Amino acid sequence: MRFLGFLACFLLSGSVLSQETIKIGVITDRVGVSKPYSEPATEGVVFGADEINRKGGVLGRKIELLIEDDQSRPDISATLARKLVDQGVVFILSVSLSPATQQQQTVTMEAKTPQMTPMNSADYLTTQLNNPWFWQTGPLGSTQGATLLAHAKAKNFKRVALITDNSDLGQAIAKAFRGALEKAGMQIVADEVVARGATTATPQMQKIRAANPEAMFLAGVLTAENVLIFRAYKELGVKFPIHSSYNLSVPIYETVAKGLVNGITFVDAYDPDKPEVKAFVAAYKKATGKDSQNLHGYGYDGIMLIADAIRRAGSTDKEKIREAMQKTNYAGVMGAKGMRYSFPEGKRAGFDPNGMVVRVYEHDRQGRVLHVGLK
Amino acid sequence: MQDFLELAVSATASGCIYGLIALAYLLMIRPTGIINFAVGEWAMVAAFGGHLLLYRYEWPYFAGMAAVLALMVVVGWVTERIAVRPLVEKGSAVLAPILALLGVLVITREIISVSFPPDPLPVPFPFGIGRLEFGLVGGSYQSFFIIAVTLAVFAGTWFFFEKTLWGRSFEAVALNRRAAALMGINLSRVTAFSFSGGAAVAGLGGLLVSPNISAHYLMGVPLAIQGFTALVIGGVGRVEGALIGGLLLAFAEQLTIRYAPIPSGFAQGVPLLFLMAFLIVRPAGLLRARA
Numbered sequence: 001m002r003f004l005g006f007l008a009c010f011l012l013s014g015s016v017l018s019q020e021t022i023k024i025g026v027i028t029d030r031v032g033v034s035k036p037y038s039e040p041a042t043e044g045v046v047f048g049a050d051e052i053n054r055k056g057g058v059l060g061r062k063i064e065l066l067i068e069d070d071q072s073r074p075d076i077s078a079t080l081a082r083k084l085v086d087q088g089v090v091f092i093l094s095v096s097l098s099p100a101t102q103q104q105q106t107v108t109m110e111a112k113t114p115q116m117t118p119m120n121s122a123d124y125l126t127t128q129l130n131n132p133w134f135w136q137t138g139p140l141g142s143t144q145g146a147t148l149l150a151h152a153k154a155k156n157f158k159r160v161a162l163i164t165d166n167s168d169l170g171q172a173i174a175k176a177f178r179g180a181l182e183k184a185g186m187q188i189v190a191d192e193v194v195a196r197g198a199t200t201a202t203p204q205m206q207k208i209r210a211a212n213p214e215a216m217f218l219a220g221v222l223t224a225e226n227v228l229i230f231r232a233y234k235e236l237g238v239k240f241p242i243h244s245s246y247n248l249s250v251p252i253y254e255t256v257a258k259g260l261v262n263g264i265t266f267v268d269a270y271d272p273d274k275p276e277v278k279a280f281v282a283a284y285k286k287a288t289g290k291d292s293q294n295l296h297g298y299g300y301d302g303i304m305l306i307a308d309a310i311r312r313a314g315s316t317d318k319e320k321i322r323e324a325m326q327k328t329n330y331a332g333v334m335g336a337k338g339m340r341y342s343f344p345e346g347k348r349a350g351f352d353p354n355g356m357v358v359r360v361y362e363h364d365r366q367g368r369v370l371h372v373g374l375k
Numbered sequence: 376m377q378d379f380l381e382l383a384v385s386a387t388a389s390g391c392i393y394g395l396i397a398l399a400y401l402l403m404i405r406p407t408g409i410i411n412f413a414v415g416e417w418a419m420v421a422a423f424g425g426h427l428l429l430y431r432y433e434w435p436y437f438a439g440m441a442a443v444l445a446l447m448v449v450v451g452w453v454t455e456r457i458a459v460r461p462l463v464e465k466g467s468a469v470l471a472p473i474l475a476l477l478g479v480l481v482i483t484r485e486i487i488s489v490s491f492p493p494d495p496l497p498v499p500f501p502f503g504i505g506r507l508e509f510g511l512v513g514g515s516y517q518s519f520f521i522i523a524v525t526l527a528v529f530a531g532t533w534f535f536f537e538k539t540l541w542g543r544s545f546e547a548v549a550l551n552r553r554a555a556a557l558m559g560i561n562l563s564r565v566t567a568f569s570f571s572g573g574a575a576v577a578g579l580g581g582l583l584v585s586p587n588i589s590a591h592y593l594m595g596v597p598l599a600i601q602g603f604t605a606l607v608i609g610g611v612g613r614v615e616g617a618l619i620g621g622l623l624l625a626f627a628e629q630l631t632i633r634y635a636p637i638p639s640g641f642a643q644g645v646p647l648l649f650l651m652a653f654l655i656v657r658p659a660g661l662l663r664a665r666a
Contacts, residue, residue: 031485033593035493166643192632193639197597199392199584202385203633206378224495224589231587235506235515236381252494256589259504 021064022057022316024049024306025084027104029096032071033167036223036250037295041095041119042067044292044299047284048307058307059314072097081107081115089113090316091306095299098122099168108133114309114321118302118334119295121246122172126348133322137305137341137350138298139246139334141173143374144267145180147356148217148243151265151371153184157215161190161208161240163201163229164219173245174219181217189213194225201225205232218244218264223252230260241265246356251293254364261361268359269334269351270294271369280333294334301332305341336372377511378633384514384522386629387622391525394621395580396602397609398532401617402573404606406548406565408469409459411476415599416483417574418581421447422590423487425498425582436501443582444575451574454479455567463566480595488592495589498582521583525618528576533614545569577602604650610660619661624649 026045029038049063057063066084070077077100084092085107092108092115094101101117102125108115109131117125119138126136160181164174181188190211192204208216216233220226226247233242241263248266271277280300284292305328310316313324328350331340339355354373359366399414421443428439458475502516536542547555548565556562580598588594601624609620627649631642653660 031488035488039493166640191638193643195643197594197601199389199588199601200385200629203382203629204639206382206633207639210378224591224594227495227589228587231504231515234504237506250494256495256497258497 021062022059022310023064023066023087023089024303025081025087025089025092026065026067027070027077027080027084027092027094027096027100028067029072029100030069032073032096033222034072034097036252037119038072038095040293040295041299041302043288044284044296044301045093045095045303046299047287047296048300048303050287051283052303052307058310059316063303063307070096070100072100074099074103077101078103078107080104082111085111085113090310090318090321091115093118093299093302093306095119095302097169098125098172101125102128105129105131105134112318114306114318114325116302116306116325118305119298122169123176123349124172132326132348133318135325135328135343135348135350137301137334139267139269139351139356140349140353141176142180143351143353143356144173144246145176146353146374147358147371148177148245148265148267149180149184150374151358152215152243155215155241157186157213159189159211159213160186161192161211161213161216162188162219163190163192163194163204163208163216165222165225166193166195167220167222170220170222173221177217177219177245194220194229196222196225198225198228201228201232202236205229205236205238209236209238213240215241215243218242218248221245221247223247223250223256226253227257227260230257230264234260248361249294249359249366251366253361254366258364262364263361265358265360265370267356268294268366269356270297271336271357272366273369274333274337276331276333297333301334301341304332305330336369377513380512381514382629382633383626384512384518386625388514388518388521389629390605390622390625391521391618392580392584392598392621393601393605393624394609394618395525395528395576395583396598397605397617397621398529398614399573399577399580400602400606401611401614402532402576403569404611406545406552406569407459407463409472409476411473411570411573412599412603413454413476413480413483414573414577414602415595415597416480416487417447417450417577417595418584418598419487419590419592419595420450420483421578421581422498422585422594423491423496424578425585426496426590429499430497436499440501440582444578447574447578448571450578451571452567454574455570459566459570460563463563480599484592484595491590491592493592495591498585498590500586517583517586524579524583528579529614529618532576536614601646604646606660607650608653608660610662612660613662616660616662623661 028042053062068080081104094117098120101120116135121141123140164170190208194201244266246267249268309325313320329342335355339352341350343350357369358371403411424443428434459472462471505516544560605620605624609616631645
């Protein structure tokens with residue numbers, strides 16, 4: 001009898017152990033400014049986790065996602081990171097806004113918990129804090145600018161205009177663009193800002209028209225304000241080409257800016273002709289019945305990178321996961337053909353600087369790749 | 376010169392939008408003393424209504440516009456019934472309905488935020504995208520449409536308040552609620568009507584501006600602030616004040632961006648400087664109420 005009881009205990013504890021999940025925290029934005037980007041990315045994370053679990057999980061255990069919403073607010077995000085750490089997550093995946101992700105690092109650094117963002121683009125995330133527990137695999141703002149510029153260089157522009165919005169990210173990207181443009185010897189003859197909530201961009205576009213640039217660089221990330229800019233561009237009948245930040249890689253412009261975007265070139269980290277992308281698009285469609293976009297790919301790559309690191313670590317020990325993550329060498333959905341994520345020489349920004357592409361809008365759709373990398 | 380006239384059309388159109396939002400505030404604040412910051416969210420509701428009826432279901436523009444405005448009248452009436460009247464009837468301080476309406480603001484935004492996709496959504500133009508020129512004056516179809524509709528609304532409102540008995544009873548309530556009640560004016564009917572009218576005017580502003588700025592769940596607060604600034608500049612005393620305030624604000628904003636030799640980031644501060652200056656020097660606004 002005693003033996004049976006012992007056996008029962010053993011079996012029960014055994015089954016509990018085998019069912020114990022690997023908890024991964026996700027901090028997203030469901031209601032704030034970054035919702036249009038965070039939601040599809042989170043859907044990509046959820047799809048990726050389901051796919052991993054369908055194929056038997058990681059180290060024989062299923063992945064369990066604990067999803068929190070920080071509304072892209074830095075004042076909330078650290079508290080949520082703390083909550084997730086207390087709930088026993090082994091990794092935190094951050095897909096809200098860069099400033100919120102930055103604030104979470106104060107917790108992950110102190111609690112020695114691995115954290116990564118697959119999509120935030122602010123350069124400062126891995127340079128301001130020396131946090132060995134944090135990685136960033138989205139394309140950096142400076143890489144976007146440099147790739148866009150590498151493509152524009154062939155055109156030999158001397159005088160260019162720069163326009164952005166007053167969001168944190170729009171300002172950060174504009175700063176990166178400004179540096180890259182000046183370094184390339186182009187003179188910025190007009191440097192304009194459209195404020196969030198503006199009802200027109202006509203005065204800014206008039207000022208740019210008066211400065212007579214050969215091309216305009218767009219660093220804004222607020223969709224509605226960017227549409228205002230394109231509308232003013234069309235209404236004022238100006239003709240200089242527009243080179244845009246990767247904000248235009250969001251497919252919403254195909255509907256909300258119909259008839260306004262053709263001919264605009266933009267930076268993207270997504271090549272629809274890449275085999276990994278085709279496989280991902282088909283699998284996503286099959287599993288969810290919906291079409292995927294590049295933003296889903298960021299989230300999907302994020303969870304896959306984490307699963308890959310845990311697999312190579314061979315355990316859920318955070319220090320081992322940290323070491324494995326630093327040694328990442330992985331080809332995902334995002335990036336140009338053949339690009340692999342890695343963190344060479346102790347760097348923690350893992351998107352290959354040569355991994356971005358420049359695409360063009362054709363017939364109101366995001367069209368072909370015109371240019372790859374920094375050369 | 377052409378440059379300036381082009382800008383003047385664009386600034387007038389923006390000023391008309393600010394003026395409509397300011398008028399929505401004014402319609403409610405005059406008879407009740409309640410300032411309702413949810414006007415921006417009402418503009419947003421109308422913009423989403425426009426997206427649904429005009430874009431998704433492809434109604435003819437003016438039928439869709441009439442349906443959206445009718446919806447807004449109902450929204451205003453319901454808001455008054457739920458969030459304002461119970462508090463007024465209990466005799467609570469004027470701050471109570473103002474706070475309740477802030478609650479309405481958040482609830483409205485969250486309902487829209489969870490019911491629609493997160494991206495900005497298109498709202499069609501009544502006359503498409505195009506440019507109209509009268510000699511040197513040129514601007515988009517939509518700019519001229521906004522200006523024409525706004526002038527009609529302000530003329531109608533002015534006529535209502537100045538020339539009709541109903542409008543007179545509103546004025547009477549604005550001047551002295553108790554005396555007006557003693558004269559047999561139904562106070563709760565006036566309040567309900569002012570909220571319905573406010574919602575319709577705010578909704579009209581939202582519907583007119585949405586083809587340009589798209590319908591999105593964060594569009595309300597900037598409109599509410601711009602309209603409020605216009606109201607402070609113009610004063611709450613007279614209907615024309617709302618339009619004049621809106622136009623002054625829009626011209627100050629856009630002329631600074633276009634011509635002032637300062638970085639364009641700083642130009643955003645000009646409306647706020649304007650607001651502060653008016654609050655200090657002329658807190659009652661440009662136009663005073665008639666005695």
